[in-house]
Amino acid sequence: ISNITRPKGYNVSFHYQPEMEKHHFGQTHPMKPWRLTLTKSLVMSYGMNFAMDNYTPRAATYEELRDFHTQDYLDFLATVAPEPVPRDLDNHNPDLKFNLGGSDCPLFEGLFDYCSMSGGVSLDAARKICNKESDIAIAWGGGLHHAKKSEASGFCYINDIVLAILQLLRHHPRVLYIDIDVHHGDGVEEAFFSTDRVMTCSFHKYDPLNFFPGTGGLDDNGPKNEHNPGAHHAINVPLNDGITDEQYAWLFQSVIGKIVEKFRPTAICLQCGADSLAGDRIGRFNLQVQGHGACVEYVKGLGLPMIIFGGGGYTPRNVARAWAYETAVAIGCQGRIDPVIPQHTVWREHFRQESLLPSLEQIVGEPRQNRNTQKRLQDVIQHVHEQLRFVNQ
Ligand code: ZLS
Ligand code: CA
Ligand code: ZN
Numbered sequence: 104i105s106n107i108t109r110p111k112g113y114n115v116s117f118h119y120q121p122e123m124e125k126h127h128f129g130q131t132h133p134m135k136p137w138r139l140t141l142t143k144s145l146v147m148s149y150g151m152n153f154a155m156d157n158y159t160p161r162a163a164t165y166e167e168l169r170d171f172h173t174q175d176y177l178d179f180l181a182t183v184a185p186e187p188v189p190r191d192l193d194n195h196n197p198d199l200k201f202n203l204g205g206s207d208c209p210l211f212e213g214l215f216d217y218c219s220m221s222g223g224v225s226l227d228a229a230r231k232i233c234n235k236e237s238d239i240a241i242a243w244g245g246g247l248h249h250a251k252k253s254e255a256s257g258f259c260y261i262n263d264i265v266l267a268i269l270q271l272l273r274h275h276p277r278v279l280y281i282d283i284d285v286h287h288g289d290g291v292e293e294a295f296f297s298t299d300r301v302m303t304c305s306f307h308k309y310d311p312l313n314f315f316p317g318t319g320g321l322d323d324n325g326p327k328n329e330h331n332p333g334a335h336h337a338i339n340v341p342l343n344d345g346i347t348d349e350q351y352a353w354l355f356q357s358v359i360g361k362i363v364e365k366f367r368p369t370a371i372c373l374q375c376g377a378d379s380l381a382g383d384r385i386g387r388f389n390l391q392v393q394g395h396g397a398c399v400e401y402v403k404g405l406g407l408p409m410i411i412f413g414g415g416g417y418t419p420r421n422v423a424r425a426w427a428y429e430t431a432v433a434i435g436c437q438g439r440i441d442p443v444i445p446q447h448t449v450w451r452e453h454f455r456q457e458s459l460l461p462s463l464e465q466i467v468g469e470p471r472q473n474r475n476t477q478k479r480l481q482d483v484i485q486h487v488h489e490q491l492r493f494v495n496q
Contacts, residue, residue: 106150106439107149107150107151107153107154107434107436107439107440108153108154108436109153109154109155109434110154110434110435110436113238113239114155114156114236114237114238114239115154115155115156115237115238115239115240115241115433115434116155116156116157116158116228116231116236116237116239116240116241117146117152117155117156117157117158117241117430118158118160118224118225118227118228118231118240118241118242118244119139119143119157119158119159119224119243119244120159120160120162120220120221120223120224120244121140121143121159122216122220123136123139123217123220123221123224123244124136124137124139124140125213126211126212126213126214126216126217127211127212128209128211128258129209129211132206132209132258133258133384133385133417134258134417135417135419136217137419138416138419138422138423139243139244139413141419141420141422141423141453142243142422142423142426142427142430143243145423145424145427145444145463146426146427146430148444148445149427149431149440149441149445151427151430151431151434151436154434154436155241155430155433155434156231156236156237158227158231160220160223160224160226160227161223161227162216162219162220162222162223163219163220163222163223163226163261163263163266164219165177165181167222167223167226167266168218168219168222168261168266170266170269171252171262171265171266171269171294172250172252172253172261172262173252173253175253176201176252176253176254179200179201179203180201180203180214180215180218180255180260180261181215183200183203183204183210183214184210185210185211185212185213185214186204186209186210186211201253201254201255202254202255202256203255203260207256207257207258208255208256208257208258208259208260214260218260218261219261220244221244221245221247221261221263222245222261222263222266224242224244224245224263225242225244225245225246225263225264225266225267225410225412226263226266226267226270227240227242228240228241228242228245228267228410229266229267229268229270229271229410230270232271232370232408232409232410233270233271233273233274233275235408237408238408238409239403239408239409239410239411239433240409240410240411241410241411241430241433242263242267242410242411242412242413243411243412243413243426244413245263245264245267245412245413245414246263246264246284246374246375246376246412246413246414246415247259247260247261247262247263247264247290247414248262248264248282248284248286248288248289248290248291248374248376248414249262249286249288249289249290249316250262250265250290251290251293252294256289256290256316257286257315257316258415259290262290262291262294263412264280264288264290264291264372264374264412265290265291265294265295267372267410267412268280268291268294268295268301268372271370271372271410272300272301275368275369275370275408276300276369277300277301277302277366277367277368277369277370277496278300278301278302278368278369278370278371278372279301279302279304279362279363279366279368279370279371279372280295280301280302280303280304280371280372280374281304281305281359281371281372281373281374281398281402282303282304282305282306282307282374282376282414283306283355283373283374283375283376283379283395283398284305284307284374284375284376284378284379284414284415285307285308285376285378285379285383285385285386285387285388285415286307286308286314286315286316286376286378286415287305287307287309287316287317287318287319287339288303288305288307288319288374289305289316289318289319291303291374292305292319292325292337295333295336295337296325296326296331296333296337297326297331297332297333298332298333298336299332299333299336299494301333301336302336302337302338302362302366302368302494303336303337303338304338304339304340304358304359304362305319305338305339305340306340306342306351306354306355306358306379307319307339307340307341307342308341308342308343308344308386308387308388309339309341309342309343310343314387319339319341320339320341321339321340321341321483321486322486323337323339324336324337324338324339324490325337334493335490335491335493335494336366336494338358338362338487338490338491340354340358340483340487341483342388342475343474343475343479344387344388344471344472344473344474345387345388345389345470345471345472345473345474345475346388346389346390346473346475347389347390347394347473348389348390348391348393348394348397349394350473350475350477350480351388351390351394351398352394352397352398352401353480354480354483354484355397355398355401356401357484357487358483358484358487359401359402361487361488361491362487362491363405365491365494365495365496366491366494366496367496368407369407369408370407370408370409370410371402371405371407371408371409371410372409372410372412373398373399373402373409373410373411373412374412374413374414375395375398375399375411375412375413375414375425375426375429376413376414376415376416377395377413377414377415377416377421377422377425377426378414378415378416378417379395379415380392380395380416380418380421380422380425380466380468381466381468381469381470381471382418382421382466382467382468382469383415383416383417383418383421383468384417384418385415385417386415386417387471388471389470389471389473391464391466392421392424392425392428392463392464392465392466393464395425395429396425396428396429396432396437399411399429399432399433400432400437403432403433411429411433413426418466418467418468419453420453420454420457420466420467421466421467421468424463424464424466425466427463428463428464440463441463442462442463442464443460443461443462443463444460444461444462444463
């Protein structure tokens with residue numbers, strides 16, 4: 104019996120495809136699709152499913168994927184044979200076609216199904232926003248921001264976010280894309296380089312030589328060539344290791360507040376990659392569930408239709424914690440859920456190793472040293488404000 108009730112005055116929809124979790128990138132690969140199952144069962148154990156409209160979306164069709172991706176890439180992706188033994192060692196094979204089959208983007212059994220399901224989840228979310236059946240649509244199976252129109256990159260093969268934004272643009276004049284994954288949202292940024300109808304803003308760890316993908320410097324604001332209407336519409340917030348909840352919330356609100364004031368989006372897409380949490384296997388930040396979730400709360404408070412996507416996140420229990428908490432934020436019940444993870448779930452088995460009364464909000468992992476000075480963050484905000492002087496809607 105749950106005390107979670109439907110939000111008053113707006114609708115939240117949850118788009119979930121249970122077949123996605125059955126896919127495996129390989130034993131040692133950091134991307135674990137079963138983190139989606141963990142998230143879903145945590146959401147259900149709190150009874151949050153009763154407060155939302157729940158959908159099991161169909162896979163995206165070949166034609167739908169073609170809205171962004173090229174035919175030769177899709178044909179190859181759809182027909183390439185899986186590798187019997189996924190390679191685990193670094194692979195620098197320059198002959199990889201479309202960057203497929205290396206250690207970051209392995210060829211596994213059912214790859215095309217997995218990709219079209221992720222695309223289907225995000226497209227379904229976008230359609231519910233377009234027809235106004237939903238005000239906040241949740242797509243934890245999406246958020247694969249590195250995929251290019253003709254190339255796989257960084258665990259991403261199909262860019263479900265670009266597909267969803269293209270769908271939103273059929274009904275919305277201006278879409279704001281925000282990306283709090285620890286990596287730069289390069290694929291989405293590049294896809295909309297030449298339009299002023301989409302503004303992208305990524306917060307990420309930036310260290311061109313040592314951290315993937317190496318792009319997204321403060322001065323990278325979109326090509327400024329020949330009257331490109333998309334110039335100044337790519338905003339980047341490069342960060343160092345160890346940023347805390349307090350610094351991140353302050354930065355996020357100053358940057359996004361200013362962007363919304365100048366760009367005046369009519370819909371927002373928020374990529375919530377959970378690899379920006381403390382204790383992530385790949386990430387470098389120090390965010391807690393509250394700090395990560397505060398971004399969702401802030402964006403929700405703007406009162407615009409929005410899609411919430413997943414993305415990275417490589418410590419599965421923490422991913423599930425953050426995304427379950429953020430589902431609660433979307434519904435507006437985050438203050439009413441028990442901080443102790445419910446007893447009766449299969450899910451709790453996973454947390455027994457942590458403590459007898461595992462907490463939803465207390466994530467596992469050692470804090471990292473904070474290498475972000477207040478002065479540097481101030482400079483970042485200053486630069487963003489300068490960029491936005493060029494933007495007038
Ligand atoms: O944003 O850093 C790289 C590229 C390499 C170093 C790693 N080797 C394996 C390949 C060449 C330069 N790639 C990153 C990609 C990060 C993608 C993030 C996706 C997202 O969160 C959205 C979903 C990277 N970082 C860490 C690894 N790859 C990585 C770590 C551990 C392993 C195991 C499996 C494979 C090889 C050993 C692997 C990759
Ligand atoms: Ca990011
Ligand atoms: Zn990431």
